[in-house]
Amino acid sequence: MSTLLLLVITGLGLGALYFLVASGLSLIYGLMGVLNFAHGSFLTISAFLGWEVGRRVSDGTWAGLALSALVGMLVGAVVAAATEYLLIRRLYERHIEQALVTVGLALASVALFEGIWGTDPIYTQKPEWLGETTEILGAKIPNDRFLLIACALLVLGGIVLFLQRTRYGLIIRAGVENRSMVTALGIDVRRSFTIVFAIGGAAAGLGGVLASVYYGYVSAHLGSVLLIFAFIVTVIGGLGSLTGAAIASVLVAVLQQFANYYLGGTGDLVVVIALAAVLLVRPRGLMGKAA
Amino acid sequence: MSEPILVVDRLSGRIAGQQVVEDVSFEVPASGVTALLGRNGVGKTSTIKSILGLIERTGEVRLAGTRVDRLPTHRIVQRGVGYVPEDREVFGALTVGENLRLAERDDRPRRELVDRLFPDLVERRAQRAGTLSGGQQQMVSLARALVNENRLLLVDEPTKGLAPRIVDEVAAALAEAARTVPILLVEQNLHVIRALAERVVVLSGGRVVFTGAASDLLDDEDRIQRYLGVHDAAEGQNASEGESR
Amino acid sequence: MNQQRTDAAAPVDAPTRDTTTGPTPPPAASARRPLLLLAGGVALVVLLAILPLLAIDIPGVLPGPTYTPGTLQLLAYAMLIAALALSYRMMFGLAGLLSFGHALFFAAGAYGLGMTLYAFAPVAWPSELIFLGSIAVTLVVGIVLAATVGSLALRVTGISFAMVTLAFAQAGSVLIRRNPGGATGGDEGLSLDIEHVPDALVGVVNTRNLYWLALGVLVFVYLVVLWVERSRAGHVAEAVRENELRVRVIGLRPYTVKLLIFIVASVLAAVAGMGYLLLQSGASPRIATADFTLTLLVIVVLGGVGYRWGAIVGGIVYTLLDQRLTALAGSDFIAGLPAVLRVPLSEPLFILGTLFILVVLFLPGGIAGIPQRIRTGRKQHPVETEEAADA
Ligand SMILES: Nc1ncnc2c1ncn2[C@@H]1O[C@H](COP(=O)(O)OP(=O)(O)OP(=O)(O)O)[C@@H](O)[C@H]1O
Ligand SMILES: [Mg+2]
Numbered sequence: 001m002s003t004l005l006l007l008v009i010t011g012l013g014l015g016a017l018y019f020l021v022a023s024g025l026s027l028i029y030g031l032m033g034v035l036n037f038a039h040g041s042f043l044t045i046s047a048f049l050g051w052e053v054g055r056r057v058s059d060g061t062w063a064g065l066a067l068s069a070l071v072g073m074l075v076g077a078v079v080a081a082a083t084e085y086l087l088i089r090r091l092y093e094r095h096i097e098q099a100l101v102t103v104g105l106a107l108a109s110v111a112l113f114e115g116i117w118g119t120d121p122i123y124t125q126k127p128e129w130l131g132e133t134t135e136i137l138g139a140k141i142p143n144d145r146f147l148l149i150a151c152a153l154l155v156l157g158g159i160v161l162f163l164q165r166t167r168y169g170l171i172i173r174a175g176v177e178n179r180s181m182v183t184a185l186g187i188d189v190r191r192s193f194t195i196v197f198a199i200g201g202a203a204a205g206l207g208g209v210l211a212s213v214y215y216g217y218v219s220a221h222l223g224s225v226l227l228i229f230a231f232i233v234t235v236i237g238g239l240g241s242l243t244g245a246a247i248a249s250v251l252v253a254v255l256q257q258f259a260n261y262y263l264g265g266t267g268d269l270v271v272v273i274a275l276a277a278v279l280l281v282r283p284r285g286l287m288g289k290a291a
Numbered sequence: 292m293s294e295p296i297l298v299v300d301r302l303s304g305r306i307a308g309q310q311v312v313e314d315v316s317f318e319v320p321a322s323g324v325t326a327l328l329g330r331n332g333v334g335k336t337s338t339i340k341s342i343l344g345l346i347e348r349t350g351e352v353r354l355a356g357t358r359v360d361r362l363p364t365h366r367i368v369q370r371g372v373g374y375v376p377e378d379r380e381v382f383g384a385l386t387v388g389e390n391l392r393l394a395e396r397d398d399r400p401r402r403e404l405v406d407r408l409f410p411d412l413v414e415r416r417a418q419r420a421g422t423l424s425g426g427q428q429q430m431v432s433l434a435r436a437l438v439n440e441n442r443l444l445l446v447d448e449p450t451k452g453l454a455p456r457i458v459d460e461v462a463a464a465l466a467e468a469a470r471t472v473p474i475l476l477v478e479q480n481l482h483v484i485r486a487l488a489e490r491v492v493v494l495s496g497g498r499v500v501f502t503g504a505a506s507d508l509l510d511d512e513d514r515i516q517r518y519l520g521v522h523d524a525a526e527g528q529n530a531s532e533g534e535s536r
Numbered sequence: 537m538n539q540q541r542t543d544a545a546a547p548v549d550a551p552t553r554d555t556t557t558g559p560t561p562p563p564a565a566s567a568r569r570p571l572l573l574l575a576g577g578v579a580l581v582v583l584l585a586i587l588p589l590l591a592i593d594i595p596g597v598l599p600g601p602t603y604t605p606g607t608l609q610l611l612a613y614a615m616l617i618a619a620l621a622l623s624y625r626m627m628f629g630l631a632g633l634l635s636f637g638h639a640l641f642f643a644a645g646a647y648g649l650g651m652t653l654y655a656f657a658p659v660a661w662p663s664e665l666i667f668l669g670s671i672a673v674t675l676v677v678g679i680v681l682a683a684t685v686g687s688l689a690l691r692v693t694g695i696s697f698a699m700v701t702l703a704f705a706q707a708g709s710v711l712i713r714r715n716p717g718g719a720t721g722g723d724e725g726l727s728l729d730i731e732h733v734p735d736a737l738v739g740v741v742n743t744r745n746l747y748w749l750a751l752g753v754l755v756f757v758y759l760v761v762l763w764v765e766r767s768r769a770g771h772v773a774e775a776v777r778e779n780e781l782r783v784r785v786i787g788l789r790p791y792t793v794k795l796l797i798f799i800v801a802s803v804l805a806a807v808a809g810m811g812y813l814l815l816q817s818g819a820s821p822r823i824a825t826a827d828f829t830l831t832l833l834v835i836v837v838l839g840g841v842g843y844r845w846g847a848i849v850g851g852i853v854y855t856l857l858d859q860r861l862t863a864l865a866g867s868d869f870i871a872g873l874p875a876v877l878r879v880p881l882s883e884p885l886f887i888l889g890t891l892f893i894l895v896v897l898f899l900p901g902g903i904a905g906i907p908q909r910i911r912t913g914r915k916q917h918p919v920e921t922e923e924a925a926d927a
Contacts, residue, residue, distance in 0.1 A: 035695055037830075090897060096634065100837055100896045103830050108889025115879040115886065174382045174393055180345055181380045185394045185435065186368035228706060228826065235699045265714075272707040276688065279700050283692045308778065 002138035007261055009136075011254030013145030016152030017214060019249035020207030021230035023159060023242060024080075024200020030176040030240020031196050033095045034088060038102040039230070040223025041109040042080050042201045046072035047208030047218045048117055051124055054209075060125030068209045069151075076205020077198040084197035089190065106224070113220035121217035130213060144213050151210055155203050156246055163242070168195055176240045232275045238288025248286060294356060296321045296443050296473045297342070302350035302360075304334075304341035311337040312348070313497035319443065324465070324474045324487045326505065328519060329494035335477045336377050338494065339445050343367055343374060355442060369396065373436030377447040377477070379428045383421025387412055387431055390420050394435035405434045408464045426457035433461065437468055444474040450483055462486055485509055493518045584751055587611070588744040597856060599863070605743040609815070610859055612743070612750035616811045618851030619750075619757040621835045623804035625847040626761050628836060630770065631797045632777030634694075636829050637685065637701030640708045641802040643824035644681055645809020647712060648674035650726045650819055651719055657731055666732040674810060675803065682802030686795050702826060709824040725820035728813055737814055746815050753811040754848070757804050761844065764800055773797050834892045840902025849903050858884050
């Protein structure tokens, strides 16, 4: 029982990370049809800069971590918005080229990060409490899992509020469903592209800082690893669906934890098989719009 | 007669690299309903989409004397064009209210007018548009266009697949709208055309084959057969050129 | 990508050949052109074949004269990558299948041959038989793998197809790294068991032979690709890419054709992979990663998706550039620069990635498209017309 609980909560924590990356990916794809390979780089640069600022102010304290998170979100939002504005927009409506540009950006940026911060992981400090465990029903749960879950819930709530309560949110929801009809109502849908990128970037940025807490280090490849799983989550959840991304994040991460524990560390493989299965049975994903 | 609201000059449109509108030229006068007719698949929808820049196009389009064929869709619409697409294209995941709110371009949207024309929608503000009946969806689609002050309405098969009673309702709404704004209407239902249209433009094989007063076409069984009929061996030259079946 | 209206029948009698959509080079100006091209191609192959006997030195491009093992090794590697890129182009450029899993089949060739050689090592057959037998086994494995992955992945299209292929490749990559039963060597990679490999293909002194082998692989892959493209299947695949609906109307099943192309391209990748194993005397898990496939994508786009030889040019330019940039990164010149310049310039992938972005933005036809651009003097975009459909 306690193992089960540990696996579930740990899975939820990992799922929270996946969600922070996948939410942006899914919204961006849903609205713009762009498969954003640079999303991992948004995460990595935010993790690095968040760490650089946080440790200078007060390393390993809550204040330092909060500052890191703020910086991470800001950096993620700015870098993502700039990417959309400077690169993606020039290739308006050419989806393959847009994806290719993000591929180039991902390759170049990871190399740049390696050049600046080196190829080895840099171990990070975190507030003491996050390194400890809390006992729930006999299961010793690492505390950082709670932080991850809480943050992901906040982000989910924030995005939902934004989508439901603002005019831009309305435009984005409509655009995911039928972009050309939005323009046919006289709305410049491109402005919401930048916003979606900024939101996705901010979520990924927060994800970067939290990933450095979860893994205990930052490295140039932090984003690339998470990106592959986020892609899988996005597709399983249904491209363009925020709810789908949330559900799939949890499913994938929990499944991964269970397989790792009970099936001899085969978590990655099981996830891949799950993806293939979902796509074959239901190509549009759990909550995706009909293809 | 005053200057036409819309001038379409040698307009061509392509979808996926394939020509679907060929060198189409016609005008829409500044008042009344102009019907755009032709057999299925002849390119009526594509012509409307080309005017709006929803598909790749070449040629000239002038709205109230100004060229708009280089403008992106949203700019054209902002100049006062209301669009009611074929198959309604309401946002199914959004509520009726949200669909209407999204469409409001003006500072003072004409909500009372919309409520008066489509009382059905008033109590359904919070219902998801995807769960509405086809007729109700068409009202949402019409309401999205009528909520703004427009210089021109482009309306594509508003009665397609609707029950006769709803067809009348839609036609009534269009007739009311036509009192203040010129309409380019694609329509298959001859009754509706008879009731509304003053002028007609007929497409065949992606080209214009007839323009003139509605009565000239509608009172001529032979022309109706030739241009709109289902089977007729004496099909026009242009029609055999490719697109039409 | 393009959502076709399935309820509308497109005209079948008037196929519009669209020159702006790239992939097919403009029709030959005269009947003599194919002959000239053929002669040029043969001359090029002959030149490449005698390169190891010459002492051509191109400072800055090659690490040394052409007869030295180091240079031959690099050139051979470049040719294998070119062959791999060519097979990738056949899927992406010809059939429009954006796969993120092509590395899987390259790795299957390399690891398959390596592992089969180990498996056969204790058997008391003649070495030649074991060597050829291992190649045959690897080919069969490649075909089976390609048929399995292809038939599953092709049930979905567009981005989903890309994702399924990515997922399979990722599974392969994970398996290789996990080193089941010590078979793949895990992160260390797999070294070539030379016991049954012909002596002529072993050791630095024989780099020349390996070079010729690589050239042979490249020519072989080129000919197969050419054959497929000219075949009925190739034409149908091209038509499917342009307009799947139209092909359905004619009454052909795009699925079968796509699957065929997928299998052929994958097996060709496996062939290149076997060459890679012999040339490098081993295989590293890097060649199974998604990054490796992305590199291929970069190569094909860099060279020019619309052109067969674009993939070859891209493969060779990329490999040489990568190697030279790595050499440059370690040079004194770079070390003397201020950090703002030194850090980015000492990362070859940064430069290549940036170059790639610039090509996508400003040089849509890739390197191979440059002559065409100069000739027409127009700014054409290869896939421009495709997008209008989804507006
Ligand atoms: N997305 C698409 N892909 C390929 N061809 C298309 C597409 N949309 C339309 N077409 C083709 O363009 C031509 C014109 O279509 P269009 O929808 O404009 O005709 P229409 O006159 O509006 O027909 P209907 O009366 O049935 O609405 C048809 O031959 C159709 O098959
Ligand atoms: Mg139509």
